[in-house]
Amino acid sequence: MKFTLEWLQSHLDTSASLQEICDALTDMGLEVEGIEDPAAKFAAFTAAYVKAAVKHPDADKLRVCTVETKDGEKQIVCGAPNARAGMTAVYAPVGAYVPGIDVTLTKAKIRGVESFGMLVSERELELSDEHDGIIDLDAGPAVGTPVAEILGVNDPVIDIAITPDRADCNGVRGIARDLAARGLGTLKPYHIPHIAGERDPGRGVFLDFDGGDNTPCPYFVGRLVTGVKNGASPEWVQRRLNAIGSKPISALVDITNYVSFDLGRPLHVFDADKLSGNVGARLAKRGETLDALNEKTYTLDETMTAIVDDSGVVGLGGVMGGMPTSVSGETVNVFIESAYFDPARTGKTGRKLALESDARYRFERGVDPAFVDDGMAVATQMVLDFCGGTPSKIVTAGAPPLRRHMVAFDPSHVEQLAGIAVDADDALAILKDLGFSIASETPPYAIGVPEWRGDIDGSADLVEEVMRIKGLDAVPNTPLPRSVGIAKRTLSAGQRRERSLRRTLAASGLNEAITYAFIKDSEAAAFLEGGALIALANAISSDMTTMRPSLLPGLLRAAQTNLDRGQSQVSLFELGRAFRGFGPTDQPVEAAAVLAGQAVPRSWSKAAASYSVFDAKSLALIGLKALGAPVEKLQVFASVTGHGPRAVFHPGQAGELRLGPKNTLARFGLIHPKITKQFGVSGPVAAVEWLIENAPQPKRASGATKTALKLENLQPVERDFAFIVSAETPAQSLVKAIQGADKTAITNVQVFDRYDGVGLQPGTVSLGVCVTLQPRGESFTEAALDALAQKITKAAEKSTGATLRA
Amino acid sequence: MADAAQLKADLETQIAGADSLDALEAIRVGAIGKKGSVSALMKTLGKMTPEERQVEGPKLNTLKRDVAEAITARKTVLEDAALEAQLANERVDTTLPVDLPPQGSIHPVSQVMDELAEIFADMGFAVAEGPEIEDEFHNFDALNIPAHHPARAMHDTFYFPEAEDGSRMLLRTHTSPVQIRTMLREEPPIRIIAPGKTYRSDSDATHTPMFHQVEGLVIEEGIHMGHLKGCLEAFVKAFFEVDNIKMRLRSSFFPFTEPSAEMDIACSFEGGALKVGEGDDWLEILGCGMVHPRVLQACNLDPQRYQGFAFGCGIDRLAMLKYGMTDLRPFFDADQRWLSHYGFSPFDMPTLAGGLSK
DSSP, X not given: OEEEHHHHHTTEEOOOOHHHXXXXXXXXXXXXXXXXXXXXXXXXXXXXXXXEEEEETTEEEEEEEEEEXXXXXXXXXXOOTTOOTTOEEEEEOTTOEETTXXXXXXXXXXXXXXXXXXXXXXXXXXXXXXXXXXXXXXXXXXXXXXXXXXXXXXXXXXEEEOOTTOGGGGSHHHHHHHHHHHTSXXXXXXXXXXXXXXXXXSSOEEEEOGGGOOTTSOEEEEEEEESOXXXXXXXXXXXXXXXXXXXXXXXXXXXHHHHHHHHSOOOEEEEGGGOOSOEEEEEOOTTOEEEBTTSOEEEOOTTSEEEEETTEEEEETTTEEBSTTOOOTTOOSEEEEEEEOOHHHHHHHHHXXXXXXXXXXXXXXXXXXXXXXXHHHHHHHHHHHHHOOEEOOOEEEEOOOOOOOEEEEOTHHHHHHHOOOOOHHHHHHHHHHTTOEEOOSSSSEEEEXXXXXXXXXXXXXXXXXXXXXXXXXXXXXXXXXXXXXXXXXXXXHHHHHHHHHHHXXXXXXXXXXXXXXXXXXXXXXXXOOSSOOOBOSSOSSTTSOEEOSSSHHHHHHHHHHHHHXXXXXXXXXXXXXXXXXXXXXXSOEEEEEEEEEEEEOOXXXXXXXXXOHHHHHHHHHHHHHHTTOOGGGOEEESXXXXXXXXXXXXXXXXXXXXXXXXXXXEEEEEXXXXXXXXXXXXXXXXXXXXXXXXXOOOOOOSSSOOOOOOOOSSOOEEEEEEEEEETTSOHHHHHHHHHTTOTTTEEEEEEEEEEOSTTSOTTEEEEEEEEEEOOOSSOOOHHHHHHHHHHHHHHHHHHHOOEEOO | OHHHHHHHHHHHHHHHHOOSHHHHHHHHHHHHSTTSHHHHHHHGGGGSOHHHHHHHHHHHHHHHHHHHHHHHHHHHHHHHHHHHHHHHHTOXXXXXXXXXXXXXXXXXXXXXXXXXXHHHHHTTOEEOOOOSEEEHHHHTGGGTOOTTOHHHHTTOOOBOOOOTTSOOEEEOSSSTHHHHHHHHHSOSSEEEEEEEEEEOSOOBTTBOSEEEEEEEEEEETTOOHHHHHHXXXXXXXXXXXXXXXXXXXXXXXXXXXXXXXXXXXXXXXXGGOOEESSSSEEEEEEEEEEEOHHHHHHTTOOTTTOEEEEEEEEHHHHHHHHHOOOOSGGGGTXXXXXXXXXXXXXXXOOBTTTBSOO
């Protein structure tokens, strides 16, 4: 909402400075977004006296002027036909920026004659389109007088943001009322003219809604003014409209705009001779069209309020009028419409048609329902003043939808809610200044809400009014009550383990990334695990249409862009939600990591290597450990289920870490080459997914005490075995079998070698296993060690068919 | 016993002249080995009379010991020389580069979330969470944003296709639905912050369609706007780690708070660098207010008994203001160069004792 200081002062009698006014506005919730001082644009330009003007020796149309300026006497070459000795002109010195020609002046030589600056036209100053000659100031102001002062363009324009609740401040008068309540002056009385009119307008107005439910347009007022002359509006109206960027068009149009900006009351004017029959409001019929004032055609539907005459739709209620019935310079009879349109419907109509207008903006937020008749009176008076003519009586349909809202208010609520200790009389006085009425003598007071404050609901709203006007500096700075003692832990166990996973992965050399939760549908589809894709109804880009079913596609895309940017190694992880459905539990927090490029960089000491499935497995276990998962109890399953319609992992180089046969805590492996190809990544990519919510929460005993540690004094013994097993046998099975051979003595089983070369039957492999045996209480005898070796060999043979390698 | 003396002199000359461990070993065997010259002399003791033996015995023993010691001494010298030669041979170029373990990093948004958790833990706030795909009730209706209110249209909401019953799920436009979920789940007193992802269909240098917010909520008996001011001032000072920071509250509007306010902090843009806390410009950092009675009612809380405040603040923006990023978009680009530069060491855990930032 824009207005000028002078415009504001037409409603507010104030001696407050511009700065004081702006500070108060911002503090009261009418945030000043900009103050434009038009004088600033003209700061370089001053009045100058043309002492002499002689013809340029080499150009017929140029004159060489001797000009008395604020900088002393200057020679200026000028091409204007009206440049002459004895005139007072506007001088632009060398160095000045001339907005109309977008040039910063330099010393020039024009056809051999030096010129120091310029004498400017109105167009060159962007004052008007006038360019027939240079500005000729009458009454000769003193040399050096700033041009802004002479032209009266020193009225600052204030631009404020109006929050949706403050519909009353969509007119200058509402803003003035707030400032007056704040104590920055007095609200000037506003005289609503009384215009009875002489005869009937010759056409009626009507409301035609199904079942008489007039909610879309409860009140409609019309008046005819005959014999008008629609010329230009007065200079002061044009000046104010121009200042706020609303282009003056003609007196009748300017009046509707002016009343809208001044009083927040939108109106419409029809050329009465272009209307046929009665005028009124009804819901549009699907398919009806309107050639609107913005020169576009809109197709309406049955949810929209149409303004109609006998010929059909002539306007879109509360949004925009129609071109065929609009006023023009030839208009002699004008039909003025003042009505109330339902905010919700007006907003919906505007959004549906993508049609913005000053009227829609105001009706959508709610105009003063008690001001429909007054708005008509004000507009009629302006028509009579600017265009002459004879007013008819008004014709009305329906009734204004007055709220007559009362709120019970105890001023002590201000201190209770806002913390400001305020005198009851003081609080009531503020409300009165804002237009509220007080209908009882003792608290709680019955407060009558003015019709223009549709936002006021209950007592809390009145507290806000008092607080706003008192200013938020008055709110005390009160520390929150603290509990006694030291602050307690506030993170949940789940939050702590996510934090632990995040910092552990970063400590393992990975960079935490945050990628968009919506991705390309084809990339989401590749990672879908059953169910359907979750696509947005109104995506803003084809790359961001579908909620990610996994964190991996986003990270793969990131891996590709990083590699394409020349990064030789990519190690990224992310923690965030994956989306498998709409319910709160269908959006689990998961983590994922990708490793791409060179795992081991090329160096003098080592050969370069890319990432392998085992890098992924190692990372998976590191992460699970950080999550507090029982890593020692997990089993690796070679198949990676879950990702359809096709597997995203390499079928032979991937696995799942499960607790029990079904509960998958993590997936790891190389990404399937088809997927890396789809994502444009060259070379193998290792990846991990942690299904965090599947990992059991680590149990926390009552205290922080750890279980007691028992250390054996006797030194453990290591024994190496070489077993020959089928190549299909997972090493994990052999290790498990050995572990189970003697749970007391065997404390560790380590595969240290895997050999499948010369000397072995095809399809078999030799696994070197180091078993750590812990003596308990007394050292092993040779016999005991032999017995253990027997047990180990037997157990291995029994469960995996392993034989000792000869 | 001129022989013994002579022998000793001879042997000492030989030992000193031994230039390798092998040569020395040969001398040792030739002298004190079983068939060595000294051992041969020792054997003559057996044929001596006891009186002779008493005289010659100690002499020969001394001879044997002296020779052995001379051999040991020579052996040490030779071994040292051999080791020295070997080590000299093992010299490497220590100026060659080594591989350092790759440095990982924590995203600034996560770091700032941890900072917030730390600050607010001191004031007794727990961290609450909620789903990102929300329904209209939690995101709008319960927050006093009715269906056709302009404020609802202003949210630039991402919707999912309408369900058969006409309801629409959406991506939460703010973290405020977590307020609702918390109040529906827990009895006051409530003190929570709810950091998380939020979504709006908006995109330019300072807006991305996904961003992060933190919500704060306090519901207790007797909490008023002064507590809000006190809490926010404590938060801003702690977060920006400055003792003096110029800030102001000014009236504003949010459907879910009444009264509502926005908070600005002073800043300056001297020399193109943003400085927070002082200066003549104001930067809006958060919206806040007293929880609207209708919101309390929607959560089955009696507004006559409970009141409290709520605030909402952009986390990405907080990170930018504190750590100097000028563009929001790279936050979500996963560019490793950006992540390494603006990210944090996993060991820089924000704590009150150690400070929130380095």
